[in-house]
Amino acid sequence: MKNLLIIGARGYGRVIYNLAISCKRYNNEYVIKGFLDDKSDALNGASAYPPVISSVEDYVVQQDDVFVCALGDVEFKKKYTEMILLKGGEFISLVHPTANISTNSFYGKGCLISFNAFISADAIIGDYVTIQPFTMVGHNSDVGNWCHLDTHMFLGGYVRLEDEVTVHTGAIIHPHKKVGRGATVGAGAVVLRNVKEYTTVFGNPAMKLKTE
């Protein structure tokens, strides 16, 4: 039996705790050891949760430990995941039993796939990708590593997200469009054109947010 540690004990950490206890592998392949968070009182004394064991920085990886990273921001998800990887930690993917993963679709390690997510046929999801409830990932789409797909967002067929892309709540990305590395698609945006790397787009049709 593996011991699962959840990185982050704030709001999203508890959401992922609930995902972890909903998965079939819970109590079959892993039990939940606790949270890693530098705020030792992050749970505010809520006794329903397993304890905050240590900060990620101070934690010494044990044999039989496995990890998931429950941080909503791509930058911090990557930072703390890599901290554990450097210590030799192993990440697992959690997939809710109601998530629908179609034929010939694949996801990598360290993914969090929440309830009622739908991954259509022949889609490829990279490593450490967060897929929130009620998302629709179109057929033949290609989602890069570290991406974050928020609730109710929709990717059309053959959409390509490069690494570290964030797609916020309710955004729609038209078929065949490409979103460049590190880009952000705002809530409710309708993406009709390719999105350049490290830019933020918003609105309908989605336009680049200007920084000057």
Added chain:
Amino acid sequence: MELKDFVQNFAEQFDETDISEFSANTAFRTINEWSSLVALNIIAMVDDEYDVQIKADDIRSSTTIEDLFNIVKTKVQQ
């Protein structure tokens, strides 16, 4: 602004038409893939890349990509 870059930006709004089919003299409405959605994307591209707003009339009054380039160039200089 350069005509060559404008043609490139224009061509990037198409999914299926090969980039080699675009030149300054291309009569863009004769391209099979041309549609109202592509027209909308051209307006959005001009706003994003050149920070000026063009209207559907500007596209309607242009025949070639260079015609539209000249309209955008005039607006940029204003």
